[in-house]
Amino acid sequence: MIADTADTAELHDSIISWFDANSRDLPWRRNASPWAVMVSEFMLQQTPVSRVLPVYEAWIERWPTPADLSKASTGEAVRAWGRLGYPRRALRLHAAATAIVEQHGGEVPKSHEALLALPGIGEYTAAAVASFAYGQRHVVLDTNVRRVFARIAAGQQFPATSLTSAERELATSLMPEHNAHRWAAATMELGALICTARAPICSECPVADLCSCRWRKEGYPAYDGPPRSGQAWAGTDRQCRGRLMAVLRDSPVPVPKTQLDLVWTDELQRERALDGLVADGLVEPLEDDLYRLPE
DNA sequence: TATGCGTGGAA
DNA sequence: TTTCCAAGCAT
Incomplete structure (x- = not known):
C-alpha cells in the first residue's frame, strides 16, 4: 500500500497537486x-x-x-x-x-x-x-504532518504523544527524492486545512480518491491511546505570568509592584511567577519596587 | 520522557 | 460554559 513505490509516487502527485491548487497565500511564502x-x-x-x-x-x-x-x-x-x-x-x-x-x-x-x-x-x-527558506530536503514533522501520516499510514486518529523514531522512519520513507520541500509544505497544509484534528473534511481530501488512507479505509477507528491531557490553565502560574506580562507590556513606563499585586490575589503564587519572569529575562526589576520589560 | 510555558478562537 | 487545539522548545 503506502510502502509500495508506485503508490507512494501517486500519493506525492495527488497531495502536491492539491497543494498547488489550494495552498493559502501566506506572506512568508511570497518570496520571503x-x-x-x-x-x-x-x-x-x-x-x-x-x-x-x-x-x-x-x-x-x-x-x-x-x-x-x-x-x-x-x-x-x-x-x-x-x-x-x-x-x-x-x-x-x-x-x-x-x-x-x-x-x-x-x-x-x-x-x-x-x-x-x-x-x-x-x-x-x-x-x-x-x-x-533554502529548498533543502529534510523530514519536516510538525503536528499537522504527524496527524496526516498517523491517519494515512498507521490508521490512527492521532499520533503518539511525543515524536517517535517510528514516525521519523515512516516520514523518511515517504519523503520524495525531489521537491521534498514542497512535499513538506503540502503535507503540512493538508493537515491544516483538510485533515484537521477535530473535523477532517475527507470529502475534499486528495488522498481519499486513492483509497489509501488507512484510517478512512478502516472506518475511522476511535483514538485508543493514552489520554490526550489538555493543558491546565485556570489558576496556573502560566495564567498568573500572563496577567503580569500584560500589565508590563501595556505600560510605557515602569510599573510599581503595587499595581502588579492587583492582577493576582494569591501572594505566594504571584511572587513566584514574578520571580520566574525576572529569572527568564522577561522582566527587569528596578529600584523602589518598580518593574518593566528589559532594556 | 514529562512537564512548564500564553493566548484566544471555535465547537 | 467548558474543552480543545494551534507550523514546539528547553529542561
Whole structure:
C-alpha cells in the first residue's frame, strides 16, 4: 500500500497537486527572505496562522534583518510580540538574531546543524527553515504532518504523544527524492486545512480518491491511546505570568509592584511567577519596587 | 520522557 | 460554559 513505490509516487502527485491548487497565500511564502521564514516559524510555534499574520507583518517591516533585531532591546522584542503567547519565544528569536550576527555574518545559516544550534530552534524549526527558506530536503514533522501520516499510514486518529523514531522512519520513507520541500509544505497544509484534528473534511481530501488512507479505509477507528491531557490553565502560574506580562507590556513606563499585586490575589503564587519572569529575562526589576520589560 | 510555558478562537 | 487545539522548545 503506502510502502509500495508506485503508490507512494501517486500519493506525492495527488497531495502536491492539491497543494498547488489550494495552498493559502501566506506572506512568508511570497518570496520571503530566509530571515522572514525564520521569524514566521518562531511565531507559528503553537500559535494559529490568523493570529500570527498581523504581528509578523509589523515585525518584518520593523526588523527586516537579524542585525536590525539584534540592535533592539529584548524588551522591545517582547512588546512587539504582543499577545502571541509564550513570550520567551521573543527572547529566543532576539538571541538567535544576535547569534546569527556574531557567528554567521548576519545571514541565517543554511545547515540543519547550524540552525539547530540557535536558541529557540529545535528539530522541527531547523528542518522547516532549511526546507522553506533554502529548498533543502529534510523530514519536516510538525503536528499537522504527524496527524496526516498517523491517519494515512498507521490508521490512527492521532499520533503518539511525543515524536517517535517510528514516525521519523515512516516520514523518511515517504519523503520524495525531489521537491521534498514542497512535499513538506503540502503535507503540512493538508493537515491544516483538510485533515484537521477535530473535523477532517475527507470529502475534499486528495488522498481519499486513492483509497489509501488507512484510517478512512478502516472506518475511522476511535483514538485508543493514552489520554490526550489538555493543558491546565485556570489558576496556573502560566495564567498568573500572563496577567503580569500584560500589565508590563501595556505600560510605557515602569510599573510599581503595587499595581502588579492587583492582577493576582494569591501572594505566594504571584511572587513566584514574578520571580520566574525576572529569572527568564522577561522582566527587569528596578529600584523602589518598580518593574518593566528589559532594556 | 514529562512537564512548564500564553493566548484566544471555535465547537 | 467548558474543552480543545494551534507550523514546539528547553529542561
